[in-house]
Amino acid sequence: MKTITQLRQQFIEGDETPVGALADTMKVINEKDTEIHAFLDVYDDAKEVAESATEAFGKKDYESKPLLGVPIAVKNNILVKGKRATGASRILENYIASYDATIIEKLKAAGAVIVGSTNLDEFAMGGSTETSAFGPTKNPHDTSRVPGGSSGGSAAAVAMGAVPIAIGTDTGGSIRQPASYCGLVGIKPTYGAVSRFGLMAMGSSLDQAGVLANSVADAEVVLNVMKGQDESDMTTVSSDTYPEVPVKETYTIGVPRSFLKDGIDRDVMERFEAHLESLKKDGHKIVDIELPLFEAGLAAYYIVMPAEVSSNLARYDGIRYGVRKEGEDLLDTYLESRAQGFGPEAKRRILLGTYVLSSGYYDAYYGKAEAVRTLMREELSQVFSNVDLVITPTAPTPAFKLGEKEDPLSMYRQDIFTVPVNLTGVPAMSLPMEEVEREGKMLPVGVQYIAPHNGEARLFDIGKKVFDDRQA
Ligand code: GLN
Numbered sequence: 001m002k003t004i005t006q007l008r009q010q011f012i013e014g015d016e017t018p019v020g021a022l023a024d025t026m027k028v029i030n031e032k033d034t035e036i037h038a039f040l041d042v043y044d045d046a047k048e049v050a051e052s053a054t055e056a057f058g059k060k061d062y063e064s065k066p067l068l069g070v071p072i073a074v075k076n077n078i079l080v081k082g083k084r085a086t087g088a089s090r091i092l093e094n095y096i097a098s099y100d101a102t103i104i105e106k107l108k109a110a111g112a113v114i115v116g117s118t119n120l121d122e123f124a125m126g127g128s129t130e131t132s133a134f135g136p137t138k139n140p141h142d143t144s145r146v147p148g149g150s151s152g153g154s155a156a157a158v159a160m161g162a163v164p165i166a167i168g169t170d171t172g173g174s175i176r177q178p179a180s181y182c183g184l185v186g187i188k189p190t191y192g193a194v195s196r197f198g199l200m201a202m203g204s205s206l207d208q209a210g211v212l213a214n215s216v217a218d219a220e221v222v223l224n225v226m227k228g229q230d231e232s233d234m235t236t237v238s239s240d241t242y243p244e245v246p247v248k249e250t251y252t253i254g255v256p257r258s259f260l261k262d263g264i265d266r267d268v269m270e271r272f273e274a275h276l277e278s279l280k281k282d283g284h285k286i287v288d289i290e291l292p293l294f295e296a297g298l299a300a301y302y303i304v305m306p307a308e309v310s311s312n313l314a315r316y317d318g319i320r321y322g323v324r325k326e327g328e329d330l331l332d333t334y335l336e337s338r339a340q341g342f343g344p345e346a347k348r349r350i351l352l353g354t355y356v357l358s359s360g361y362y363d364a365y366y367g368k369a370e371a372v373r374t375l376m377r378e379e380l381s382q383v384f385s386n387v388d389l390v391i392t393p394t395a396p397t398p399a400f401k402l403g404e405k406e407d408p409l410s411m412y413r414q415d416i417f418t419v420p421v422n423l424t425g426v427p428a429m430s431l432p433m434e435e436v437e438r439e440g441k442m443l444p445v446g447v448q449y450i451a452p453h454n455g456e457a458r459l460f461d462i463g464k465k466v467f468d469d470r471q472a
Contacts, residue, residue, distance in 0.1 A: 001161045004070050004218045011057045011069050018053035018069025018113060022046055025071045025115050028162040037137045038147075038156035040076050041084055042116035049113045056111070066221055068111030073157040073166040076117035077124055077200040078209065080104050087123045087200045088132035091322040091341025101198020102233065103167065103209055103226045110225045115163060118153030122343045123313065124169055124202045126150050127177055127414045128405065131345040136402055139181060142441045145399040148178030154212050155182040165213050165222050169199060171206045172301055173395075173418025176430035178212070180394035180446025183432045185213045185467065187223060190453050191425035192237035194223075195230035203308040204235075206301075206422040215471070216431070216463035223456065242454035247461045253279060253449075254289035254387035263413060264396040267436040268445050272393045275433050275447050279466065289383050289390065293376045297420035300376070302412060303356050303369035304423070309346075310353025316341060348408065377424045384452045389462060392417040394430040394446035398438060417448055427451050429459045431467045 002010070010016035026042075033039055053069035062068045074080060077087045079097035081104075086092045100108065107114065121131040129137040129152025137152045139145040140160040147156040151168030155178035158166050168175040170188035179186025188210045196207055209226065213219040229236045255276065260269070276286050318324035318337025325336035342350070356365035383390065395414050405411040421428040430446035437443070451458045 001158070001164055001214055003215045004067070004164055004221055007070060007164065008068070012062065014057075017057065018050040019047075021069060022050040022071055022113055022115065025162050028160060029116075032140070032160050033162070035138060035143060036140055036156050036160050037135060038118055038153045038160060038162065039073065039116045040086060040088070040119050040134060040153065043083065043114060046071070046113050046115045053111055053113060062111070065111035067107065067225060070112050070165065071115045071163045072107065072112045072222075073116055073118050073154060073163045074104065074114055075120050075151050075154050075166070075168050077120055077169060078104060078167060079198040080114060080117065083117065085200070086134070088120045088134055089122045089316075089342065089346065090133045091316045091337070093133070093323060095321065099198065102195035102230045104198065106225055107167075118151070118157050118166060120153055121150035122346050123200060123309075124150040124171055124174055125309065125345050125349055127173070127411050128400070128402075129153060130402065131343055133343055138402070139399045141183065141443055142399065142438075145401055145443070146181065148181035148395075148399060150174040151178050151212065155179060155184060155186070158182070158184055158212050158214065165211060165218055167209060168212050169202075169207055169209050170422065171202045172305060172422050173415045175210045175212060176418050176428060176446065176448060177395050177414060179430040181399035181444065183435070183444030185216050185219050185429065185431055185463065186446075187211050187219050187429040187456070187459065188421065188427060189223060189227060189456055190237070190242070190427045191422070192235050192241070193227045193427070193454075193456065195228070195233040195236050197230055197232035201308075201312040203305040204312060205308060206305060208422075216429075216460055216468045219429075220460045242452075245452050245455035245458050247457055248388065250283040250285070251388040251458075251462060252285045252287060252386070254287055254383055254390045256291040256294060256390065256392065257288045259291055259294050260392065263416070264393060265398070265436070268393055268397060271433040271436065271445055272447060276391070282465065287387060289387060291379060291383060291390070291420075293372065293379045294420045296372050297376065297423060298412060298416055300369040300372040301415070301419040301423060302352070303365050304373065306349040306353035307357050307366050308353070309349045310357065313342070313346065313350055345408070373423045376420060380424050380426065381452070388458065390450040392448050392450070394418065394448040398436050398443035398445050421450055426453055427456050427459055429463055431463055
């Protein structure tokens, strides 16, 4: 798959056109997506957008549009005006978005050709795309395995070669973990760097949209288009909210050793150690650090997140939004609509969240989890006074088999390294390491770099050094 930079070069030189690039995208979708099921909808009107982009290149009118003619796919929990926005839930099966999310407005203004929407775990709740009401997505590297989740459709769309770029959302790892399982670059920005206006809220204090790509440089171009303060989202930050995080020649990189002790596959750990060695060879300094509270990350996340989920999903009641199942009276209509509209994982989290927020339990669970979160943030900022970046594997294993993780807790454990990042609001990026072998197939695994708040430029810098430049 060509990178955006390569595509743009070809568009400018006339060796390729946006119409041609879109035709390539459609060809891959037609050939592969019956099996992979990365897409929920493919947009017919993408053709008109590609045609006008082709014309614009003809007139040399492309300077102000960094994504002109670039085909991209968007996770289906992000609103695109006039298109189905399902959240991969039965309850929104026929819901049509009445406006564009701020990030969609920005992508369109930059000239992107949105080719379709991608599959996800229901309302982004899951780590495998198996909780989608419309059936799972498969991993293009091995179709007996999951692509990860919840942005599994976006990851698979890029990994199968349909699009160079896809947009995902990340509440506890949903961009980075599928990037790891599908061999891609995946970035979750600083909380507030990108507007959440027009995103279906899962955990509002944790959610961020970000990018899945084949190269760090591509992810950077797209994130730069999407980011920025938005008057429709009060939680967005401006460029001077956090101190500047400078880019350096070489970095001091902290490894939270005691956090990496159990549950990681041996060969994943070997790839990680080899990656650390390669960093040392390049002149970076690797030091051991302690982040004891990170071990409480999963426990805190699985209280804070469902609490926010239970509140955010209250709006899907068959009256204000969602498919309505008429009952005998109003209460019955609510109960029936929600009972039939939500899948088991959504129900589990609504119940959990309602429980931890109920009077009598609020202080014991929700209050404690929020307190842990504050302490984690302090602990991390202490660490960042001594190191430039923190590094971990992205996930403890490569992609698992479809149906393998029936026990929800075993699925939740895949997020052990990613959730502390959302709880503390810092940016992080997953990059592919050397692959590992399972049953004769080579499977990707990722390494996660974590930077201080506002440290995206630093992530892109190290990412280009250790990934893009080594690929070239
Ligand atoms: N897998 C995590 C969960 O199930 C993260 C989901 C996400 O980031 N949207 O909550």
